Amino acid sequence: MxxxxxxxxxxxxxxxxxxxxxxxxxxxxxxxxxxxxxxxxxxxxxxxxxxxxxxxxxxxxxxxxxxxxxxxxxxxxxxxxxxxxxxxxxxxxxxxxxxxxxxxxxxxxxxxxxxxxxxxxxxxxxxxxxxxxxxxxxxxxxxxxxxxxxxxxxxxxxxxxxxxxxxxxxxxxxxxxxxxxxxxxxxxxxxxxxxxxxxxxxxxxxxxxxxxxxxxxxxxxxxxxxxxxxxxxxxGLYDGHAPRFVKQYAQLAGEIQDAVEHYVADVREHRFPEEVHTYGMPEEELEAFVAEVGEGREVGLQADLGVSGLA
Incomplete structure (x- = not known):
């Protein structure tokens, strides 16, 4: 040796x-x-x-x-x-x-x-x-x-x-x-x-x-x-056969798929995003923005953008 x-x-x-x-x-x-x-x-x-x-x-x-x-x-x-x-x-x-x-x-x-x-x-x-x-x-x-x-x-x-x-x-x-x-x-x-x-x-x-x-x-x-x-x-990040020598300490594939399915459902049912996940702008800035792009859509803009403070 x-x-x-x-x-x-x-x-x-x-x-x-x-x-x-x-x-x-x-x-x-x-x-x-x-x-x-x-x-x-x-x-x-x-x-x-x-x-x-x-x-x-x-x-x-x-x-x-x-x-x-x-x-x-x-x-x-x-x-x-x-x-x-x-x-x-x-x-x-x-x-x-x-x-x-x-x-x-x-x-x-x-x-x-x-x-x-x-x-x-x-x-x-x-x-x-x-x-x-x-x-x-x-x-x-x-x-x-x-x-x-x-x-x-x-x-x-x-x-x-x-x-x-x-x-x-x-x-x-x-x-x-x-x-x-x-x-x-x-x-x-x-x-x-x-x-x-x-x-x-x-x-x-x-x-x-x-x-x-x-x-x-x-x-x-x-x-x-x-x-x-x-x-x-x-x-356990996959489905299907694992080699004999593998020990799976978790089965995350199912959990990941479940999470993604919930996300897809929330998007399609308009449950996501919630208000906590969105951004607003100061009222005076919103007013200036509305004035900049025209007042014809003021109501819609206020509804879509919100009037909350910057996050």
Whole structure:
């Protein structure tokens, strides 16, 4: 196992920012790491206030926010916009930007260029990329440029088709051994953490034991160093089937639809806006306005605009 430093980075963390070194300490002290995937400033702010340690700006936004059927269509420019938004909302958590499909696979040079963009243009603290194997060179190149990298193995959505769909990975001894090898290789390449997605609990537990860097599980059982869930999954912001590994802590889709339906009904029945939601103007200004536009509609104007003071 490598003895290289496990804290690559592009500089000292901002005041109040969780340093990567603290993640390593949390693993050592068996303090679970809480991570969430979010996509905008309000969710970043709420996640920060709730005490999460890391926020992943995931390319899952292609599906949850942009309406695509997979993560593949997400672009670097779209991910930069979302990462900037989350960065404005969250102060303490580490912001990890997901590198979308096509942004790192082609060459080391392109991978480094895009990783640096996430740091310089969007304020990300680190980037995440999927896979091992041929992608290990990309990890080394990005880490060598000074940008921290989070790895991701198991179910990798960008290559889900090649994996046979959105299915658990590592369920045979041979495939499980491959995952262990990949995890060790990602650590050797310089990753500061590795996401394990849809991996059998015993396999994830063994990987966690072998690595000196934290493992973050999503559908990988409870014997990893931390957990991550997608904002929309956790809050129940959709109808339909949720992955087996998702626990919904709220069912907000129904509440949101109910609120919007009430709004639509109030508009159509002239119940909204009420007077408390409107603005008036001083009587003398109203009189001057009526004189300016003509007195023929004075009564109507008085009724429509009101004669109350400025709010």
């Amino acid at each position: 490598s003895t290289r430093p496990r804290t690559p980075g592009h500089g000292a963390p901002a005041p109040g920012k969780l340093p990567i070194t603290e993640l390593l300490e949390m693993k050592g002290s068996h303090s679970p790491i809480a991570m969430i995937t979010a996509y905008d400033a309000p969710s970043g702010r709420l996640a920060d206030a709730a005490g999460v340690d890391m926020i992943l700006v995931g390319d899952s936004a292609a599906m949850t926010v942009l309406g695509h059927d997979s993560t593949v269509p997400a672009t670097v420019d779209e991910m930069l916009v979302l990462t900037r938004a989350v960065r404005r909302g969250a102060t303490r958590p580490l912001i990890v930007a997901d590198m979308p499909f096509g942004s790192f696979q082609i060459s080391d040079e392109l991978a480094v260029t895009n990783a640096v963009r996430f740091v310089k243009e969007a304020g990300a603290d680190a980037v995440k990329l999927e896979g091992a194997g041929l992608m290990l060179d990309r990890v080394r190149a990005i880490v060598g440029s000074g940008v921290p990298v989070m790895g991701h193995i198991g179910l990798t959505p960008q290559s889900a088709t090649a994996l046979g769909g959105f299915k658990a990975q590592g369920r045979t001894a041979a495939k499980a051994a491959e995952l262990v090898s990949d995890a060790l290789a990602l650590e050797e390449a310089g990753c500061f953490s590795v996401v394990l997605e849809a991996v059998p609990t015993p396999v994830a537990a063994r990987i966690t034991e072998l690595l000196t860097i934290p493992t973050i599980g999503i559908g990988a059982g409870g014997d990893v160093d931390g957990q991550v869930l997608v904002w929309h999954d956790l809050l």
